[in-house]
Amino acid sequence: MADVIKIKKGLDIKMNGQAEKIYVKSPRSKTYAIKPVDWHGLTPKIIPKLCDPVKVGTPIFYDKYHPEIMFTSPVSGILLSINRGDRRRIVEVVIEDDGKDTRETFLQGDPADLSREQIVENLLESGLWPMIRRRPYTVIARPGDQPKSIFISAFDTAPLAPDYDFLLKDIDEDFQWGVNVLKRLTEGKVHLNLDGRYPSVRTLSSIKGVEINRFKGPHPAGNVGIQIHNLDPINKGEVVWTVQPQDVLAIGRLFKTGQYDPSVVVALTGSRVEKPIYLKTIRGTSVAPLLENRIMEGENRVISGNVLNGRQIDAAEGYVGFSDSQVTVIPEGNYFELFGWMLPGFKKFSTSRSFASALLMPNRHFDMDTNYHGGERAFVMTGEYEKVLPMDIYPMHLLKAIMVNDIDKMEQLGIYEVDEEDLALCEVVCTSKIPVTKILRDGLRSLRKEMEE
Amino acid sequence: MSALRRFVDKIKPPFEKGGKLHMFLSTFEAFETFLFVPDKVTTGRVHIRDANDMKRTMIIVVVAMVPALLFGIWNTGFHHFQAMGIDAGFWQMVWFGFLKIFPIIVVSYVVGLGIEFAFAQMRGHEVNEGFLVSGMLIPLVMPADVPLWMVAVATVFAVVIGKEVFGGTGMNILNPALTARAFLFFAYPSQMSGDKVWIPGLVDGTGVIDGYSGSTILGQAAQNTSTFVNGLGETYTAWDMFLGTIPGSIGETSTIAILLGALFLIFTGIASWKIIFSVFAGGAVMGLLLNLFAVNEFMAIPSWHHLLLGGFAFGAVFMATDPVSASQTERGKWIYGFLIGFLAILIRVLNPAYPEGVMLAILLMNVFAPLIDHYVVEANIRRRLKRAKVTAN
Numbered sequence: 001m002a003d004v005i006k007i008k009k010g011l012d013i014k015m016n017g018q019a020e021k022i023y024v025k026s027p028r029s030k031t032y033a034i035k036p037v038d039w040h041g042l043t044p045k046i047i048p049k050l051c052d053p054v055k056v057g058t059p060i061f062y063d064k065y066h067p068e069i070m071f072t073s074p075v076s077g078i079l080l081s082i083n084r085g086d087r088r089r090i091v092e093v094v095i096e097d098d099g100k101d102t103r104e105t106f107l108q109g110d111p112a113d114l115s116r117e118q119i120v121e122n123l124l125e126s127g128l129w130p131m132i133r134r135r136p137y138t139v140i141a142r143p144g145d146q147p148k149s150i151f152i153s154a155f156d157t158a159p160l161a162p163d164y165d166f167l168l169k170d171i172d173e174d175f176q177w178g179v180n181v182l183k184r185l186t187e188g189k190v191h192l193n194l195d196g197r198y199p200s201v202r203t204l205s206s207i208k209g210v211e212i213n214r215f216k217g218p219h220p221a222g223n224v225g226i227q228i229h230n231l232d233p234i235n236k237g238e239v240v241w242t243v244q245p246q247d248v249l250a251i252g253r254l255f256k257t258g259q260y261d262p263s264v265v266v267a268l269t270g271s272r273v274e275k276p277i278y279l280k281t282i283r284g285t286s287v288a289p290l291l292e293n294r295i296m297e298g299e300n301r302v303i304s305g306n307v308l309n310g311r312q313i314d315a316a317e318g319y320v321g322f323s324d325s326q327v328t329v330i331p332e333g334n335y336f337e338l339f340g341w342m343l344p345g346f347k348k349f350s351t352s353r354s355f356a357s358a359l360l361m362p363n364r365h366f367d368m369d370t371n372y373h374g375g376e377r378a379f380v381m382t383g384e385y386e387k388v389l390p391m392d393i394y395p396m397h398l399l400k401a402i403m404v405n406d407i408d409k410m411e412q413l414g415i416y417e418v419d420e421e422d423l424a425l426c427e428v429v430c431t432s433k434i435p436v437t438k439i440l441r442d443g444l445r446s447l448r449k450e451m452e453e
Numbered sequence: 454m455s456a457l458r459r460f461v462d463k464i465k466p467p468f469e470k471g472g473k474l475h476m477f478l479s480t481f482e483a484f485e486t487f488l489f490v491p492d493k494v495t496t497g498r499v500h501i502r503d504a505n506d507m508k509r510t511m512i513i514v515v516v517a518m519v520p521a522l523l524f525g526i527w528n529t530g531f532h533h534f535q536a537m538g539i540d541a542g543f544w545q546m547v548w549f550g551f552l553k554i555f556p557i558i559v560v561s562y563v564v565g566l567g568i569e570f571a572f573a574q575m576r577g578h579e580v581n582e583g584f585l586v587s588g589m590l591i592p593l594v595m596p597a598d599v600p601l602w603m604v605a606v607a608t609v610f611a612v613v614i615g616k617e618v619f620g621g622t623g624m625n626i627l628n629p630a631l632t633a634r635a636f637l638f639f640a641y642p643s644q645m646s647g648d649k650v651w652i653p654g655l656v657d658g659t660g661v662i663d664g665y666s667g668s669t670i671l672g673q674a675a676q677n678t679s680t681f682v683n684g685l686g687e688t689y690t691a692w693d694m695f696l697g698t699i700p701g702s703i704g705e706t707s708t709i710a711i712l713l714g715a716l717f718l719i720f721t722g723i724a725s726w727k728i729i730f731s732v733f734a735g736g737a738v739m740g741l742l743l744n745l746f747a748v749n750e751f752m753a754i755p756s757w758h759h760l761l762l763g764g765f766a767f768g769a770v771f772m773a774t775d776p777v778s779a780s781q782t783e784r785g786k787w788i789y790g791f792l793i794g795f796l797a798i799l800i801r802v803l804n805p806a807y808p809e810g811v812m813l814a815i816l817l818m819n820v821f822a823p824l825i826d827h828y829v830v831e832a833n834i835r836r837r838l839k840r841a842k843v844t845a846n
Contacts, residue, residue, distance in 0.1 A: 013501070159501075235841035307500040330501070333494050336458055340490035341508040348504035354513045354721040355504060372493040374506025375486060375579050378623030381510065382781040383725060392837075394782060397830050412834040420498055427499045431510050432623070438497050 004196035007217025057104035057260040072127025074262035108258030131247035136416035149188040155195035157222035162267035172203035178252030270329040308424035333371025388425035402443030483580035517714035525703035526550035583622030590630030593704025607633040651700035675805035694761035732769035735794025768811035
């Protein structure tokens with residue numbers, strides 16, 4: 001067994017609402033949607049006309065700047081609507097499901113027997129290519145790139161995250177197929193990173209042809225960014241690809257069966273969920289059937305993803321994100337609290353031990369809400385970010401470089417190595433309530449503009 | 454919803470955008486957020502926030518100063534009645550000290566917060582809570598007999614020149630409270646140093662018993678005496694220095710009260726234990742070095758006594774740890790703290806004109822903190838470049 005890489009810094013936020021290890025098949029949704037906003041820097045061009053029929057795997061839009069990258073329908077039916085947001089930006093492309101699941105067929109075959117071009121072509125046509133993401137910037141991979149390695153993090157340490165050991169149980173064959181496909185895409189290694197805290201799950205540790213690494217430590221140990229930093233850090237000009245475990249399965253099944261299998265498992269979690277469980281559903285499902293009769297009354301925030309890196313969606317009309325394996329429902333925090341900053345605070349979550357909760361029950365789980373707990377200020381406290389970021393990076397200096405748009409400094413301070421999810425904890429613990437991840441995304445966007453456009 | 458909330462909501466509209474009193478929005482918000490933590494919710498991809506905010510952080514620091522303040526109040530009365538030769542009771546001493554010190558605190562807060570509000574108003578910002586701490590630090594580093602107008606002038610100087618000209622809390626280079634003290638120290642030396650200012654009543658002189666001296670231990674040490682005595686001629690022990698029953702600035706004398714505050718700050722995680730520890734370490738090392746090469750009585754003072762004397766402990770715990778003016782990198786904090794302690798004792802002993810070396814050492818290192826950080830961050834950058842070159846080969 002390989003050495004376990006110990007991550008010392010970080011923070012496990014203990015929240016109520018962990019999903020119980022039970023699968024339930026979710027009722028089908030009437031509509032499904034692919035959301036271009038799930039990918040950074042994507043400008044979609046719609047292919048079919050409204051009410052045109054589509055099958056599972058029929059292209060519905062492509063990337064304006066990389067027309068070969070297709071996005072395909074997860075169900076069969078008709079193109080129902082194109083929903084636009086601010087400045088007429090396309091936010092959702094909605095398909096009405098006919099329940100028949102008629103499918104397009106794609107190339108089938110053992111990736112070992114196929115050329116790299118054939119594999120890339122198959123992924124592009126089937127609409128599975130967007131499952132491969134590229135660091136730096138965390139955007140869709142470019143088919144022409146040669147990544148120096150590909151990373152799969154097969155565990156998630158974020159609050160209430162699904163347990164991939166449970167989720168990937170007994171489907172090792174599909175996963176192995178997926179890994180075999182990815183192996184053909186790089187001349188470097190494919191890293192499969194497992195949770196070092198538990199004896200590793202049978203199926204994953206038996207996967208062949210990959211470099212298996214084990215990580216042990218608090219969140220963000222499960223973030224692929226932290227793992228890359230430890231194993232194969234990204235220098236200027238280098239490219240690493242990352243794929244999420246359920247996407248590896250879909251890629252494997254595509255080559256095994258010649259069909260796009262859009263089924264996924266989503267963990268329904270959070271303190272406002274009556275009985276948190278795992279739901280079997282289809283990519284891009286409307287969230288309403290998942291939540292039906294399962295969440296508590298009151299003002300809730302429904303998040304596609306986890307509380308550290310998720311998108312707020314509407315409980316009635318929202319859709320689950322393309323690659324999200326988790327939906328979190330927590331209470332909204334839109335209340336005023338009289339003298340909240342002076343009171344002892346028996347039920348408050350804080351990494352500083354300035355509230356009574358730190359003294360009384362250090363191991364309690366919290367019903368966290370979305371309140372800001374204060375106003376935005378200039379940087380004052382120091383050393384807070386470093387405690388929750390297990391990387392050899394100075395986050396505050398990096399953020400300041402971004403704020404003044406100093407490209408050279410950003411590069412020098414390691415912006416290529418980080419993504420929003422890696423700095424999410426910095427934003428949580430920040431006393432000054434600085435919007436850390438927004439600043440970082442702005443920096444990544446302006447850097448990419450400078451380097452690639 | 455509470456009646457108070459209803460009242461705030463009722464008077465709020467004129468302050469909002471387009472309202473008649475919109476120009477006073479900052480002030481209104483300051484009072485509103487004093488009463489209520491706002492109902493603002495997260496909007497980005499990170500949906501939860503730590504309950505700790507700037508107000509909480511600052512109030513924790515103020516609470517940490519309370520033991521030093523309470524001791525200072527008693528100590529002021531204690532020394533006053535000792536100098537007068539009056540056998541006063543405990544509460545009498547406390548009451549006297551309270552009457553002396555409370556006005557200083559009020560002046561410091563009223564003047565400082567007034568300026569903070571005005572600047573926040575001018576800039577259209579929310580009022581920053583930084584002065585909650587500075588407003589308490591300033592009185593604690595003053596002699597109890599300081600005239601109130603001097604407190605006011607020093608506070609104005611500290612807030613305007615020390616902080617606001619740089620852009621307000623978070624942007625300043627020097628610690629504002631120390632700026633206030635340094636300003637008085639150099640502008641009005643006769644009221645800020647010497648034998649008489651530390652004990653209320655001595656400057657005035659009426660009723661003081663004959664031959665009573667109010668000189669501090671550091672003042673005596675600068676004269677190269679080997680034993681230190683109180684006003685009545687009794688010898689001070691190290692225990693007196695640790696407990697704090699010696700003359701000095703209001704909050705600085707009691708090492709034990711300051712350590713209580715330090716424990717609280719370290720437990721809550723608000724202050725950097727690295728800085729506190731390394732300041733003490735730096736002071737002890739310099740003290741030992743001086744002991745080794747001692748050519749006079751001052752240099753021969755046991756190293757650990759230095760840590761109990763003057764403003765050393767107070768500076769280490771409450772001044773050096775100010776995150777804005779301190780080093781911002783974790784590695785830098787060790788260097789920054791160590792050099793403060795090291796230089797403080799050096800200045801104290803080798804330049805007897807400035808027995809208060811701690812103040813000067815901290816201000817000096819405030820100026821050098823960005824340089825320390827620069828080298829620490831440069832080292833990080835070099836590591837990254839080196840890594841890139843290795844993989845390129």
